Amino acid sequence: MTLFDLAKKNIQGNFSNYLVYFVSMVFSIIIYFTFVSLQYNEKIQQSILLSNTMNFLFMASSLLLLLFVAVFILYSNSFFTRNRKREVGLYSLLGLKKKTIGKMLFYENFLMGMLALVVGIIFGTLLSKLFTMILVKLMGSSAEIEFGISIEAIGQTILVFLIIIIITSIQGYRLIYRFKLIELFHAAKKGELTPKVSIGSTVLGLLLLIVSYWLILRSFPEELTEGYILANYGIALVSMVIGTHLFFSSVVISLLKLYKRNKARYYKGTNLIGTSQLLHRIQGNARTFTMIALLSAVTISLFGAAYSGYYGNEKNSFEMVPFSYSHQSKGDEFDDQIESLIQADKEHPITAQVELPIVEVEGQLTFTFSYEVTAMKLVPVKAYNEVVKALQTGKVLSLSEDEAIAIKPRLTEYNSSLFKGEQLHLSDEMHELTFVDMLEGSVLPFDYPDFYIIVSDEFFTEIANDIKPKLYKVYEVEGEKSTAVTSEKINQLVGKEDFQVYPSFYTEYKEGKEGNALTLFIFGFLGLVFLAATGSIIYFKQLTEANETKTSYEILRKIGVNKRAVRNTIQMQTLFVFGLPLTVGIVHSSVILNFISNFISDLIGANVIVPIVTAMAAFIVIYIGYYILTVHTYNKIANK
Amino acid sequence: MKQIVEARKIKKTYGARGNLFTALDEIDLTVQEGEFVGIMGPSGAGKSTLLNVLATIDEPTSGEITIDGFTILNMNEEQLSNFRRDKLGFIFQDYNLLDTLTVKENILLPLALAKIDVIKLEERVEAVAEKFGITAILDKYPYQISGGQKQRTAASRAIVTKPSLLLADEPTGALDSKSATDLLESLKELSEQEQATILMVTHDAYAASYCGRVIFIKDGKLFTELVKGKSSRKEFFQKVLDVLSALGGGTNDII
Numbered sequence: 001m002t003l004f005d006l007a008k009k010n011i012q013g014n015f016s017n018y019l020v021y022f023v024s025m026v027f028s029i030i031i032y033f034t035f036v037s038l039q040y041n042e043k044i045q046q047s048i049l050l051s052n053t054m055n056f057l058f059m060a061s062s063l064l065l066l067l068f069v070a071v072f073i074l075y076s077n078s079f080f081t082r083n084r085k086r087e088v089g090l091y092s093l094l095g096l097k098k099k100t101i102g103k104m105l106f107y108e109n110f111l112m113g114m115l116a117l118v119v120g121i122i123f124g125t126l127l128s129k130l131f132t133m134i135l136v137k138l139m140g141s142s143a144e145i146e147f148g149i150s151i152e153a154i155g156q157t158i159l160v161f162l163i164i165i166i167i168t169s170i171q172g173y174r175l176i177y178r179f180k181l182i183e184l185f186h187a188a189k190k191g192e193l194t195p196k197v198s199i200g201s202t203v204l205g206l207l208l209l210i211v212s213y214w215l216i217l218r219s220f221p222e223e224l225t226e227g228y229i230l231a232n233y234g235i236a237l238v239s240m241v242i243g244t245h246l247f248f249s250s251v252v253i254s255l256l257k258l259y260k261r262n263k264a265r266y267y268k269g270t271n272l273i274g275t276s277q278l279l280h281r282i283q284g285n286a287r288t289f290t291m292i293a294l295l296s297a298v299t300i301s302l303f304g305a306a307y308s309g310y311y312g313n314e315k316n317s318f319e320m321v322p323f324s325y326s327h328q329s330k331g332d333e334f335d336d337q338i339e340s341l342i343q344a345d346k347e348h349p350i351t352a353q354v355e356l357p358i359v360e361v362e363g364q365l366t367f368t369f370s371y372e373v374t375a376m377k378l379v380p381v382k383a384y385n386e387v388v389k390a391l392q393t394g395k396v397l398s399l400s401e402d403e404a405i406a407i408k409p410r411l412t413e414y415n416s417s418l419f420k421g422e423q424l425h426l427s428d429e430m431h432e433l434t435f436v437d438m439l440e441g442s443v444l445p446f447d448y449p450d451f452y453i454i455v456s457d458e459f460f461t462e463i464a465n466d467i468k469p470k471l472y473k474v475y476e477v478e479g480e481k482s483t484a485v486t487s488e489k490i491n492q493l494v495g496k497e498d499f500q501v502y503p504s505f506y507t508e509y510k511e512g513k514e515g516n517a518l519t520l521f522i523f524g525f526l527g528l529v530f531l532a533a534t535g536s537i538i539y540f541k542q543l544t545e546a547n548e549t550k551t552s553y554e555i556l557r558k559i560g561v562n563k564r565a566v567r568n569t570i571q572m573q574t575l576f577v578f579g580l581p582l583t584v585g586i587v588h589s590s591v592i593l594n595f596i597s598n599f600i601s602d603l604i605g606a607n608v609i610v611p612i613v614t615a616m617a618a619f620i621v622i623y624i625g626y627y628i629l630t631v632h633t634y635n636k637i638a639n640k
Numbered sequence: 641m642k643q644i645v646e647a648r649k650i651k652k653t654y655g656a657r658g659n660l661f662t663a664l665d666e667i668d669l670t671v672q673e674g675e676f677v678g679i680m681g682p683s684g685a686g687k688s689t690l691l692n693v694l695a696t697i698d699e700p701t702s703g704e705i706t707i708d709g710f711t712i713l714n715m716n717e718e719q720l721s722n723f724r725r726d727k728l729g730f731i732f733q734d735y736n737l738l739d740t741l742t743v744k745e746n747i748l749l750p751l752a753l754a755k756i757d758v759i760k761l762e763e764r765v766e767a768v769a770e771k772f773g774i775t776a777i778l779d780k781y782p783y784q785i786s787g788g789q790k791q792r793t794a795a796s797r798a799i800v801t802k803p804s805l806l807l808a809d810e811p812t813g814a815l816d817s818k819s820a821t822d823l824l825e826s827l828k829e830l831s832e833q834e835q836a837t838i839l840m841v842t843h844d845a846y847a848a849s850y851c852g853r854v855i856f857i858k859d860g861k862l863f864t865e866l867v868k869g870k871s872s873r874k875e876f877f878q879k880v881l882d883v884l885s886a887l888g889g890g891t892n893d894i895i
């Protein structure tokens with residue numbers, strides 16, 4: 001029998017032990033391959049070429065994924081070898097040469113890796129088709145993305161994993177050289193020490209978490225400098241990481257010890273067993289818990305933010321480009337050309353059409369207004385009311401001659417109390433207007449400075465005598481979310497001079513949707529991967545533990561604990577192990593998301609609650625799945 | 641006097657049809673309250689199997705068992721668990737202590753499981769620990785104490801609920817002679833002073849000489865029985881040795 005045969009026999013004879021390792025390898029390969037194939041997809045390549053952020057996002061994500069996949073495989077590999085030390089020791093005891101054993105382990109790992117690579121690429125091909133379909137759906141385009149097997153993706157995956165597999169195989173080869181025989185036999189049996197914690201580290205842990213939350217949540221200073229951002233959020237990040245670690249390695253232990261103090265409760269039923277086991281294991285698990293909590297926090301935050309962007313896109317587009325089409329009047333010939341173009345689109349009949357005269361003036365406000373106003377755009381109330389009717393938003397207004405109402409500049413957060421009762425002195429020094437209110441809701445596509453003031457018709461006519469108004473024409477059509485063809489033509493005709501955004505709603509909406517969809521997709525994908533991986537890591541840990549504590553549960557059964565009670569304590573402990581890092585992750589991400597939403601809520605539309613809660617719920621649901629699976633398997637091992 | 645154990649025609653077979661192995665062959669056994677009974681026999685004779693069947697950890701293939709008036713064979717899993725918790729105490733060769741609990745917590749575990757009031761519970765633990773001389777190590781963890789101390793902890797746990805029947809499978813098997821003697825003295829005292837009923841499997845004639853009665857099994861069948869009666873421990877020890885050599889093989893391969 002050759003060594004190769006022996007290695008093959010090893011795998012066959014002990015398949016269930018190998019299965020877990022094999023599945024994690026396949027899993028890693030599948031996700032990596034799927035991501036890489038998407039990356040090489042033509043449509044995505046286009047957006048990568050077009051946008052620097054997208055390019056960066058994909059680069060960073062694939063690097064992160066690569067790192068993660070490597071760590072995950074190394075982790076499963078060490079889990080796998082730890083469970084096999086005894087077996088290896090036995091070979092050595094039976095007289096096999098170290099070199100022979102090493103070679104055998106090398107072949108074995110290599111063989112499995114190659115098999116995993118093949119299986120992973122096959123499943124990955126299928127899965128990337130599925131993910132392409134999801135992406136198409138998210139982007140809202142129909143059959144624009146072609147699906148094909150990408151040779152580059154296969155090549156890259158093979159290259160990356162060949163390196164990882166060779167590294168793990170060498171690890172396997174070295175296993176027998178790294179340990180003394182006696183150590184191989186005591187693989188799992190290290191002295192279980194009761195954790196000791198100092199009050200100092202407990203207090204410090206809590207303090208650091210509070211400080212980091214405070215730093216993240218406090219409002220921005222008057223002047224937001226780069227130095228401030230680096231210092232403030234840098235410190236916040238560091239104290240969050242250290243605080244989280246101390247939380248698991250000290251705070252939780254202190255809490256459990258506190259719980260133990262109440263003997264009447266601690267000495268009741270199986271509380272004793274569950275609590276003491278948790279207490280014994282938590283210090284060894286602290287690092288994993290920290291990593292999982294932080295990873296979950298990052299994932300939930302990014303996914304929540306990305307989903308908010310996607311979710312808020314329609315509202316955002318509507319705010320940026322209120323009408324289906326808008327343009328500045330450039331003479332009858334030009335205007336007619338546009339109008340007949342829009343009329344020609346029979347599938348999207350015009351529902352409203354408004355002419356908006358705008359006068360740009362300069363003036364002084366009687367209060368400090370941080371928005372940089374070089375020019376204010378005056379709109380007559382009559383035209384504004386027509387806009388309100390056309391868009392069916394807001395209410396019809398009436399103003400007396402010296403009254404004015406401001407429209408909130410987009411992407412800002414002023415409120416009406418700032419304006420009420422204040423005045424505007426126009427630069428001609430002849431006119432004064434008093435603000436009676438500030439409204440939300442814009443009339444024209446975004447163009448900086450975005451400061452519109454609604455004035456009475458009489459006043460507007462008077463001003464218009466001195467300054468010639470610019471005339472804008474705006475159209476609202478039915479089904480504006482599908483006006484691809486007409487929008488394209490209008491964009492060409494109007495060009496980029498009139499506004500800083502597209503003159504047609506559709507294009508703004510569609511581009512935003514595609515961009516957001518891609519971001520959401522990437523974060524969703526990474527989130528799913530992290531989630532699956534953290535879930536699996538806890539699963540592995542619990543299974544190792546189940547094998548180690550099996551005898552304890554046997555003893556308990558012998559001294560009269562029934563199966564149901566054993567099951568209960570297993571459930572309780574597993575819930576703790578899953579729930580604790582997840583809870584910390586969710587609390588962290590709530591804080592981070594609160595910050596993010598303050599920062600960008602106006603960029604992405606105000607409603608961030610629904611998407612964020614959805615993201616968290618998705619996380620929790622998948623974790624519950626892992627929890628149920630873990631309890632089931634744990635119970636099968638330890639509670640026969 | 642009250643009968644604690646009454647077992648009739650206990651049979652235990654292993655394996656599938658065609659390849660049946662009979663580990664226990666129609667064994668009858670009666671134990672009275674306060675008796676300290678030893679079970680001896682060559683390796684593989686079925687001693688542990690018998691003890692496990694009586695301990696309700698294992699199920700006999702056929703036969704009837706009554707312990708402290710309860711017929712245990714018709715009980716369901718939960719009833720059996722409660723029965724073990726309330727009526728039985730166990731000591732095993734490899735101690736079977738929980739590594740994550742202190743000595744004290746290990747001892748009080750059965751009481752905690754039975755949801756005994758804390759004050760009463762602490763009292764019981766104190767009393768039992770004193771009896772076995774382990775008061776000083778109550779706050780230590782199993783990995784911090786010696787084998788003898790571990791076994792005394794296990795014995796304390798076994799009797800802390802005042803069980804109707806104490807079952808011990810080679811409790812001295814892993815102990816040095818001094819620790820073994822200490823433990824045996826304690827068990828003997830327990831049966832004499834507190835009327836504890838004890839059933840102890842052992843392969844060691846010295847350990848068996850502490851019992852009031854010793855039954856011998858061979859190939860799953862009852863071989864003979866020795867009663868100490870008025871004889872001294874030394875005389876009884878000699879008698880046990882005699883039976884053992886009659887059992888065949890001599891003491892050397894009885895492991």
Ligand SMILES: Nc1ncnc2c1ncn2[C@@H]1O[C@H](COP(=O)(O)OP(=O)(O)O)[C@@H](O)[C@H]1O
Nearest residue numbers: 654655663681682683684685686687688689690
């Ligand atoms: N689960 C089992 N399956 C098959 N045979 C068993 C099993 N448990 C014990 N036996 C057999 O039953 C016989 C009696 O075992 P045991 O009661 O452990 O002997 P001992 O007297 O040494 O304690 C032995 O021959 C043993 O091989």
Ligand SMILES: [Mg+2]
Nearest residue numbers: 684687688689
């Ligand atoms: Mg035995």
